[in-house]
Amino acid sequence: GQQLNQSPQSMFIQEGEDVSMNCTSSSIFNTWLWYKQDPGEGPVLLIALYKAGELTSNGRLTAQFGITRKDSFLNISASIPSDVGIYFCAGPQRNAGNMLTFGGGTRLMVKP
């Protein structure tokens, strides 16, 4: 089946720094979703992208839908301690009830 590869697997940054992470696939996706998961909680939807080249922001978060439709990027500006968590990209497979395929996640740690 389709697989999503996220990088980096983990990041340890200083508070106030900007963060970049990406997600790549060997297959084309028509939608990209970015979720954040805190320990012991379910994933929370951050941003949804629907069009190649689209750039969408949600506060300090900005995500882009890659032109090839095989990748997506998430940037966090001026990180704060509450940004700590695991960030997942996900893409729906329309031939299987819009089931979401998830990447392995990027674990973000922020040092105050």
Added chain:
Amino acid sequence: ETGVTQSPTHLIKTRGQQVTLRCSSQSGHNTVSWYQQALGQGPQFIFQYYREEENGRGNFPPRFSGLQFPNYSSELNVNALELDDSALYLCASSLETDRQYFGPGTRLTVT
């Protein structure tokens, strides 16, 4: 808060037993999807229910089964539990779109 609730929060079962997990979808949502998340991994799709019918299934054996009720709430049943079934089980609700909203999950431990 997504409005998606799951019960119970935690559960401990013995190998070979059966378990039922429950999910209440967000108001107005007619689609519920279930995912299994092993420690350190991304969620894996189990199946989806749309208007009380199974609408897609991932690579899980038949001992994983489900139901959706007229009010769109849902159950996940797992028979003959195995140690590898220990995981966080997540349900997500949606309204015929790609945007799926997750509940807090049920942590299942099989001993």
